[in-house]
Amino acid sequence: MAEKKHASGIVASGDLTKRVGVEQMRARGVDVEQLIELLIDAAGAEFTTYYYYTILRMYLAGNEDYKEICEDARLEDRSHFELITPRIYELGGSLPRDIRDFADRAGCPDAYLPDPPTAESILSVLLDAERCAVRTWNEVCDLTFGKDPRTYDMASRILQEEIEHEAWFIELLSMERDGDVRPSGHFRRGTPGASPYSKNTGFYNP
Numbered sequence: 452m453a454e455k456k457h458a459s460g461i462v463a464s465g466d467l468t469k470r471v472g473v474e475q476m477r478a479r480g481v482d483v484e485q486l487i488e489l490l491i492d493a494a495g496a497e498f499t500t501y502y503y504y505t506i507l508r509m510y511l512a513g514n515e516d517y518k519e520i521c522e523d524a525r526l527e528d529r530s531h532f533e534l535i536t537p538r539i540y541e542l543g544g545s546l547p548r549d550i551r552d553f554a555d556r557a558g559c560p561d562a563y564l565p566d567p568p569t570a571e572s573i574l575s576v577l578l579d580a581e582r583c584a585v586r587t588w589n590e591v592c593d594l595t596f597g598k599d600p601r602t603y604d605m606a607s608r609i610l611q612e613e614i615e616h617e618a619w620f621i622e623l624l625s626m627e628r629d630g631d632v633r634p635s636g637h638f639r640r641g642t643p644g645a646s647p648y649s650k651n652t653g654f655y656n657p
């Protein structure tokens with residue numbers, strides 16, 4: 452009988468210390484340890500941004516349209532955290548034991564409530580945070596493209612929404628600060644924080 456070419460490989464039968472899914476990535480040139488660290492930093496940024504956006508959103512009181520859009524971006528960061536965290540464990544990594552370490556190593560700056568907390572200053576903070584997220588997920592896409600389809604798929608789903616978020620806050624800040632119309636192509640989410648690309652419910656609760 453002909454030998455089945457995928458019946459065996461680097462990982463021996465019964466070896467639980469290695470993962471074929473990881474060894475396949477290494478064979479394609481991915482620095483898995485570096486990727487895990489980057490994903491933990493990125494997950495930290497999503498998690499802390501979710502927290503900070505909660506505060507920023509509260510202070511948009513009176514600007515109910517801005518508040519609603521901030522709420523979508525806020526909840527979608529939670530989806531991003533939920534989507535990428537299981538992948539960290541699949542790759543053999545782990546979230547830091549202490550949330551303080553997690554917050555400190557977040558890949559993006561703290562999105563502190565500005566002083567004074569005007570709509571303009573809050574929108575500026577939101578826009579900077581989205582721009583950091585766009586850079587982060589583009590980097591993950593670059594490191595995994597053609598080598599790690601699973602992480603790439605997740606990062607690119609997240610990136611789709613970060614690009615939308617950037618466009619939303621450009622539109623809002625442009626009008627608020629400069630009085631310039633700069634449409635984002637924004638359509639209202641069906642439900643708050645719908646996460647059309649990144650919701651992991653479909654994966655885990657079909």
Ligand SMILES: [Fe+2]
Nearest residue numbers: 497528531584
């Ligand atoms: Fe995000």
Ligand SMILES: [Fe+2]
Nearest residue numbers: 524581613616
């Ligand atoms: Fe975002």
